[in-house]
Amino acid sequence: MTSVATLAYWQGLVLLGGFFGIIFWRLLTRQISLAGLLQADDEGFSPARAQMLMVTLLVAMQYLMRVIQLGTAFPELPQSWLAALGASHGVYLGGKARIVLFKHGAKS
Amino acid sequence: MTEDVRKSPTWLPWVSLIILVIGAIVIFRFAPSDPGKLQVATGYLLLLIVFFTGVIILVLMATGAIDLTELLEDDTGGASMSRFQLLIFTFVIALSFFLLVAKGTGFPEVNAGVLTLLGISATTYGVSKSIASSAGAGQTADKDKGDKAKADK
Numbered sequence: 692m693t694s695v696a697t698l699a700y701w702q703g704l705v706l707l708g709g710f711f712g713i714i715f716w717r718l719l720t721r722q723i724s725l726a727g728l729l730q731a732d733d734e735g736f737s738p739a740r741a742q743m744l745m746v747t748l749l750v751a752m753q754y755l756m757r758v759i760q761l762g763t764a765f766p767e768l769p770q771s772w773l774a775a776l777g778a779s780h781g782v783y784l785g786g787k788a789r790i791v792l793f794k795h796g797a798k799s
Numbered sequence: 800m801t802e803d804v805r806k807s808p809t810w811l812p813w814v815s816l817i818i819l820v821i822g823a824i825v826i827f828r829f830a831p832s833d834p835g836k837l838q839v840a841t842g843y844l845l846l847l848i849v850f851f852t853g854v855i856i857l858v859l860m861a862t863g864a865i866d867l868t869e870l871l872e873d874d875t876g877g878a879s880m881s882r883f884q885l886l887i888f889t890f891v892i893a894l895s896f897f898l899l900v901a902k903g904t905g906f907p908e909v910n911a912g913v914l915t916l917l918g919i920s921a922t923t924y925g926v927s928k929s930i931a932s933s934a935g936a937g938q939t940a941d942k943d944k945g946d947k948a949k950a951d952k
Contacts, residue, residue: 695842700901702846706853707897711890713860714867723870727877740880747884751891754916758895762902765895768912773919780923783880787927791934 739786815851881927
């Protein structure tokens with residue numbers, strides 16, 4: 692008879708796989724739109740968003756690779772990675788705040 | 800709202816409930832005397848409850864009753880980078896968690912690195928949202944001032 696642990700494994704696989712599958716399918720078929728992901732509000736292409744996308748994908752992939760390699764526990768992240776990620780997100784938020792302040796500063 | 804209700808399959812919760820009730824009756828009918836068996840049987844029942852809850856949510860997402868079209872959109876209608884990165888990190892941590900549990904090393908300890916990673920990600924989303932809403936408030940205030948000036952003239 693199937694053990695509780697085996698059943699839990701397969702249930703987790705089905706639920707997580709189903710959830711990820713639905714999200715990825717919707718992204719691929721554009722039912723979840725990524726239009727304007729790299730564009731600032733009124734300014735066209737946004738370098739701040741582009742660098743954040745690259746750093747985010749890089750850190751996420753590296754982290755997943757480390758989990759697969761280590762396989763026993765969540766890996767410790769080097770401080771330099773966290774600093775890079777924080778700086779990248781800070782640049783994005785700074786750019787966004789600048790656009791908002793500039794808009795209203797120019798109007799008032 | 801009416802459209803959402805129409806889209807959702809109403810039979811699914813009932814089928815799940817019936818299966819759970821039958822499972823509970825079978826478990827407590829055939830395994831009440833042995834505490835070990837009862838523990839295992841209760842484990843199976845809990846697994847069924849979690850599984851059917853998850854399946855109901857998945858079916859509602861797949862049929863469109865849970866609308867995902869605006870999952871990554873911000874207030875302006877374009878895709879939001881802060882939402883997208885939060886989605887990516889949530890996926891990565893969830894997948895990592897599942898991989899570690901599946902390898903049979905027990906319940907993994909959530910270390911400071913994971914919390915920092917998710918903290919940076921979620922904080923970015925929160926701050927981005929507050930910047931967007933303050934921008935919206937500013938535009939409303941500008942519009943109000945303009946309306947008032949027109950009314951004064």
